[in-house]
Amino acid sequence: MIISFDNPAWWLMCAALVPLLVHLVARTRPVVRRFSSVVLLRELVRLQSRHARPRDWLLLVLRTLLCASVAGAFLLPYLGGGADGEGGRALLLVLDNTASMAAADGQQVRMNRALSVAQSAVQNLATHDRVNLVTLAGYPRFVFDRPESARPLILRELSRTVSQPAAAADAAAALDSALAQLRDLPDGVQGQVLLISDFQSSTMQQAVEKCREHEAFCCVSVAQTAAVENTAVTAMALAPARPLPGQTVTLTVSLQHRQGAVPRKGKLPLSVTLSAGNLRLSQPCELDCGGQGSVQFELTAPQQPGDWLLTAQTESDAYPGDNTRYLVVPVADKLDCLAIAADRAQLGFMLRALENTPFLRTLYLPSVPETAADFVVWHAPKAADIPAIRERLTAGECILIVPDMVKDTALLPLLCNREGALAGEVRTDGGNWQVNISAPDSPAFALFSPDSLRTWAQAGVYRRLCPEPAVADGAVTLMEYAPAEGETRPVPALLRKQVGRGQLLVWNMPVTARDCRQGFSPLYLPLLAEQLLHSRASTDDTEPIAGQDFLQLDIPAGVAATDLRLQAADGTECPIVVQGGMARCEQAAMPGVYHWLAGENVLRTVAVNFPSRESDLRSFTPEGSTYLLDVPHAVQSRAFAGRVALWPALLGMALLFYVIELLVCRVPRERKTANSPS
Amino acid sequence: MAQAPSILRPEDMTRLANYRFAVRMMAEGWLSGRHRARGRGSSSDFLEYRAYAPGDDPRLIDWRAFARTDRLQLRTFEHETHLECHLFVxxxxxxxxxxRGPVSKLAYACHFAACVAWLVVRGKDRVSLQLFDEQVRDYLPPGSATTHLNRCLSLLENPIAGGRTELPQALERARGLVRHPVTLVIVSDFLCDLAALQAALNSYLHLGCKVVLVQVLDPGELSLSGQGLARFVDMESGERVTCNPDELRRTYTERMVAMQQRMHAMAAARGMLYLPTTTDRSFYPLFDALAK
Structure with missing residues (x-):
């Protein structure tokens, strides 16, 4: 039989040293006395120690055993029990600690319930049972590579686990990894995956569906209701994305209300408070219960270039994490524009217009550079340039493509995600193609008077690209050619499509004087300017993802890496590591505002927002899930089967030692000697 | 009498004036004096008959006894003799x-010895003094003059303690200085081997010396004073013993009493006078015992 312990506090056994320590600490320093002759004393001490030393040793041993017994009783030892198979059990705890677990659901926060379930499950395992813990917030974090017999460590880890304001990056992968660990268990070890979660519909449904069939998979739901009523600020968008100093901008704050278990009807009155530097605006609104809405603020960008922090906030509710949202807007006096063409003449008047635009810092390049820009005008890109274009779009750049008017190989892959080439066509009959405004309400045409647009449209175009069938889903046709005879669908002249965080514009009109009358027209300049300024609305989708992304910064020239700091809004310093000209935070970003500082100068402000999908607090009940209250009971009854608790025996032994000690102490220390008078 | 050194205070002399140093056993000196000697003498006090041996003075033959018993027997008389006291300190x-005593044992012993010396010289007797530790450190031959007494008192006035207690060896070494029966007054703590002491005293006893053993102890030695853990350092050997006096006191006291009883028994068996005392008590009662 193996003796196991329920209480892992092994340090309690140090109590056995207490008698020895008391003996050492309380030992008095002897007083030195000169004496006439110690012959008699020496003889008496020898006689006494012959009698008293074994008695002292016996007392020390008894007291040590007494303390050790009491301490051992606190460790709750027991004999046998707990093992279902030869090799014991293995429990893989998959603990959902995403943001939704912080919701006050019923009378208790979901996370607290989950932790108590997990702790009771671990505590009631046998000592030699294996256990591992996986947390889902951000990236899945496994405590061990495989289940280990380390209950105390898992319990300690559980005591430190809290709900993180982050979503699960890949819950399905975490569950797959957990099941894979079960498959790698040694023979004879019975394994089980215990998923403790609120089973949020938006994040967990797909992951659970994949694992549901696995026999060793067990779900425990800590959600008390199917849904929790919640109001969230879901998005903030600023148009234009990068305002110039003093430019009037429009901020759209999107709100969403999610119904609870008992749906509400009617309108929900709310107020949205916007903080922008010293400015503080508040605007009431009414939100349809269970619906979405938005509030718009007209603002003026600050006069000084730099990062502009906007904070939108609604009234706090039972799930306050998503009631605040941040947006950091870079305000620059000039926007970077790259003009890429094999030959400068190919860009014709467009390049001249770009260079004369006061708010643009235009740079002509014959090839693709590595530097980032706000806008890129790319003349006649090839198929080989498509990866670079996509990368820039993903990074959030706005790219205006002037296709190769003879044979283009880039548009089809970019717009329709398929290989192919488009052939250009030239009007040879002496006429030209007329251009119509297909989206007159677009802000791209806000600066144009109707007459100027009409004049511009009637100028006509001699060369165009035959885009059949190049119009992609999700693309907006701003201008189109009037259908010619035999054409079944209009040919787009100016297209806009959102790709990634950036925007793709297709200028299906020649820009040189030789090919197109438009090349002579200065009218396209305000069109282009307005398009460039308003084409891209900023959203917080581009911001770091809470719990998953690590804040990083390209160290600017002239800044010493040693001066670089990352500071949260509350003044907390975040640990960073500098590597290869880049500073990186060592911890995953959590919601909040962070400042990259060089000394006292703010280099950059970064906002990390609450993950929007965690705002949806609707839960589902997985099939075959264990009722919450059954888990501790089931684990406990299994773990205690066949157990023999030893702590009463230890306490009895302690009592016995105490009685023996009392008896030994009652024996007189001095014994009558043979010479003693009768 | 010349002025005595400071060790002998006037009140001592006043108080000792009524005493006479007369050990209960008779003294045996070689000068005629006031003390009775057990040997043949010329006094009028009959002592005993003994058989005639060649060489005896024929004048001492009791002819009347010869007439009655037909044996030549000598009639012996006690004779008055002087007292010679050897002080061993x-x-x-x-x-x-x-x-716990008011003075050290040595001061007490020297004071007592000074009184004895004064008393002896005052009785026109002779006194000698030996200060010893493991050997005889100072020796003054017998004398009865005042100057001799002053020398004795001077020696006793500022004694310096040192060395180990080797009383048997000291007695054996001093044996050559004693050639006829004298009175030995040994003042010591007798913290030595009693068997060896007895062996050393045997030769004196065989010579017919009267031995007075004055044991001077401190009250703290008798009852082992002090409380708590103590490290006792032997004043002679430097040996250290760590113990708790509270735990040993009872046994220690019993041992000390037993030791005194053994000494008393030994002294009684060999006709010696054993006078134990402690430094917190007056030594005048000792003179009472000496005078009996």
């Missing part, structure tokens, strides 16, 4: 011990 390091 232990000056070993252990005698410097003082715990």
């Amino acid at each position: 232990d000056c070993s390091a252990s005698m410097d011990f003082r715990d």
